[in-house]
Amino acid sequence: xAIIESIPNVSEGRRPDVIKRLAEAIRATPxxxxxxxxxxxxxxxxxxxxxxxxxxxxxxxxxxFEQAVAAIDLRTHRGEHPRLGAVDVVPFVPIEGITMxxxxxxAKAVGAAVGERFGLPVFLYEEASANPARKNLEDIRRxxxxxxxxxxxxxEWMPDFGPxxxxxxAGATVIGARMPLIAYNINLNTNRLDxxxxxxxxxxxxxxxxxxxxxxxxxxxxxxxxxxxxxxxxYEKTPIFRVFEIVKREAARYGVSILESEIVGLVPSxxxxxxxEFYRQIERFGPDQILENRLK
Amino acid sequence: xAIIESIPNVSEGRRPDVIKRLAEAIRATPxxxxxxxxxxxxxxxxxxxxxxxxxxxxxxxxxxFEQAVAAIDLRTHRGEHPRLGAVDVVPFVPIEGITMxxxxxxAKAVGAAVGERFGLPVFLYEEASANPARKNLEDIRRxxxxxxxxxxxxxEWMPDFGPxxxxxxAGATVIGARMPLIAYNINLNTNRLDxxxxxxxxxxxxxxxxxxxxxxxxxxxxxxxxxxxxxxxxYEKTPIFRVFEIVKREAARYGVSILESEIVGLVPSxxxxxxxEFYRQIERFGPDQILENRLK
Numbered sequence: 072x073a074i075i076e077s078i079p080n081v082s083e084g085r086r087p088d089v090i091k092r093l094a095e096a097i098r099a100t101p102x103x104x105x106x107x108x109x110x111x112x113x114x115x116x117x118x119x120x121x122x123x124x125x126x127x128x129x130x131x132x133x134x135x136f137e138q139a140v141a142a143i144d145l146r147t148h149r150g151e152h153p154r155l156g157a158v159d160v161v162p163f164v165p166i167e168g169i170t171m172x173x174x175x176x177x178a179k180a181v182g183a184a185v186g187e188r189f190g191l192p193v194f195l196y197e198e199a200s201a202n203p204a205r206k207n208l209e210d211i212r213r214x215x216x217x218x219x220x221x222x223x224x225x226x227e228w229m230p231d232f233g234p235x236x237x238x239x240x241a242g243a244t245v246i247g248a249r250m251p252l253i254a255y256n257i258n259l260n261t262n263r264l265d266x267x268x269x270x271x272x273x274x275x276x277x278x279x280x281x282x283x284x285x286x287x288x289x290x291x292x293x294x295x296x297x298x299x300x301x302x303x304x305x306y307e308k309t310p311i312f313r314v315f316e317i318v319k320r321e322a323a324r325y326g327v328s329i330l331e332s333e334i335v336g337l338v339p340s341x342x343x344x345x346x347x348e349f350y351r352q353i354e355r356f357g358p359d360q361i362l363e364n365r366l367k
Numbered sequence: 368x369a370i371i372e373s374i375p376n377v378s379e380g381r382r383p384d385v386i387k388r389l390a391e392a393i394r395a396t397p398x399x400x401x402x403x404x405x406x407x408x409x410x411x412x413x414x415x416x417x418x419x420x421x422x423x424x425x426x427x428x429x430x431x432f433e434q435a436v437a438a439i440d441l442r443t444h445r446g447e448h449p450r451l452g453a454v455d456v457v458p459f460v461p462i463e464g465i466t467m468x469x470x471x472x473x474a475k476a477v478g479a480a481v482g483e484r485f486g487l488p489v490f491l492y493e494e495a496s497a498n499p500a501r502k503n504l505e506d507i508r509r510x511x512x513x514x515x516x517x518x519x520x521x522x523e524w525m526p527d528f529g530p531x532x533x534x535x536x537a538g539a540t541v542i543g544a545r546m547p548l549i550a551y552n553i554n555l556n557t558n559r560l561d562x563x564x565x566x567x568x569x570x571x572x573x574x575x576x577x578x579x580x581x582x583x584x585x586x587x588x589x590x591x592x593x594x595x596x597x598x599x600x601x602y603e604k605t606p607i608f609r610v611f612e613i614v615k616r617e618a619a620r621y622g623v624s625i626l627e628s629e630i631v632g633l634v635p636s637x638x639x640x641x642x643x644e645f646y647r648q649i650e651r652f653g654p655d656q657i658l659e660n661r662l663k
Contacts (some may be wrong), residue, residue, distance in 0.1 A: 204499050226522040227523050281578075282576060317613060349620055
């Protein structure tokens with residue numbers, strides 16, 4: 072069975088009854104599990120994490136939109152986090168037994184249904200968008216709800232689905248597909264923050280590094296050591312082992328070694344199997360050689 | 368004195384008198400040197416390489432446009448290479464004593480003059496373009512001269528300078544600023560082409576590697592060895608030493624060592640100095656510590 076993860080972000084983080092009602096809408100949908108949800112009152116925003124098959128995830132997403140559009144009014148919404156609509160952003164993430172093109176197709180099917188059923192403009196993003204100017208969430212969200220009507224007057228901001236003007240109270244929504252994020256940190260045997268910052272600059276895409284890496288340098292004050300903290304946004308195309316090897320080599324340039332590295336939260340097993348293949352120089356290895364996969 | 372390199376590409380590679388007349392127009396301009404030019408009859412295209420200060424390069428470029436627009440008619444032009452106009456593309460490259468923002472300003476000044484003086488639509492590209500959909504030459508040129516009028520009817524293809532429709536005979540032109548290209552090859556101690564191809568896939572941007580690397584794997588048939596052949600499009604942000612170190616580590620995963628690496632053609636000295644700093648772990652080093660720089 073295919074497993075898709077979805078992490079809808081909703082512009083409500085202060086009214087517990089609304090937050091709970093949205094969680095119930097997801098929980099009541101057959102074929103999905105709500106893994107987690109959390110709210111931030113100063114952001115005035117909640118994030119739900121659910122998994123399920125394509126049909127279940129689609130139904131749960133539409134149920135969430137129905138409740139959110141009825142309960143949330145962006146005209147009176149205040150919060151620190153940038154936002155464009157009541158349901159601000161919905162990514163679909165392939166976890167197992169499903170390809171990225173299938174998740175893109177799911178994003179488009181959900182987007183078409185949301186546009187039609189709720190009269191909401193829908194912008195596709197990340198892998199679901201073919202337009203390079205409309206791939207990044209930050210670019211789509213720039214101007215926020217307050218600037219949306221003016222922004223949508225330009226031809227290049229015609230939505231992918233739904234009406235060409237914002238919904239009066241619910242704004243617009245951003246729907247797409249992306250790979251799972253891996254939060255990956257490497258701790259350095261140094262108290263020099265400048266070394267961590269220079270290594271981060273070497274490895275991150277924005278300053279010339281690897282395509283699917285975001286990185287920054289930090290101090291872990293309690294341990295007195297510096298850390299390169301990263302988000303890996305596509306572990307298939309930019310594997311963890313390559314990130315580790317470059318950081319190790321760049322650190323050596325400053326006479327610094329690596330103390331340890333850590334994966335924060337969940338990681339797909341495929342990302343670890345790739346590292347095993349790399350370090351043991353394994354050829355002709357397939358997932359069907361893994362015992363657990365044969366037991367499923 | 369500032370040194371800027373420019374490499375205009377012109378849609379004429381068959382008529383020696385026209386090709387020569389364009390070269391003379393550049394040579395006759397004070398403050399510039401024509402380093403080289405070459406023509407390809409099957410592409411029906413010529414490439415000129417010139418250097419000079421900002422004012423000289425600007426004057427030479429306008430002189431080149433004047434001759435090319437008068438002599439070249441895209442309605443009857445045939446050739447294998449994609450093209451949009453009589454002067455197809457003009458990049459400005461910072462070599463010494465000039466910054467990228469200054470080269471961007473030069474590209475815009477030349478673009479404005481070309482648009483006004485010759486009635487040619489001008490599209491800015493690479494560093495001179497702020498629009499991600501209009502940075503790559505291939506994206507701008509898609510559809511070629513024959514599809515240009517239809518393409519320019521869309522609002523997103525309004526030119527940066529000049530009229531909103533193609534010039535009847537000279538089409539349109541693409542002007543911008545970019546870093547110098549470095550052609551860099553690494554030869555592997557193996558006859559396995561698949562290893563070179565896999566390393567190329569690991570290092571190149573399009574498949575998840577370093578941002579400013581294009582790469583492919585080849586066989587050097589006469590030596591019976593495989594080669595990773597690369598173009599480095601920004602040696603400041605993606606330095607040669609980092610490319611070399613990653614290729615070395617990826618090759619080791621296949622039990623393969625590096626025989627040698629080669630730089631094809633010219634390279635800015637700054638790219639080699641960066642490697643010296645990396646491998647000798649030199650701190651606090653400045654260009655004024657280089658003897659030759661003090662003698663200038």
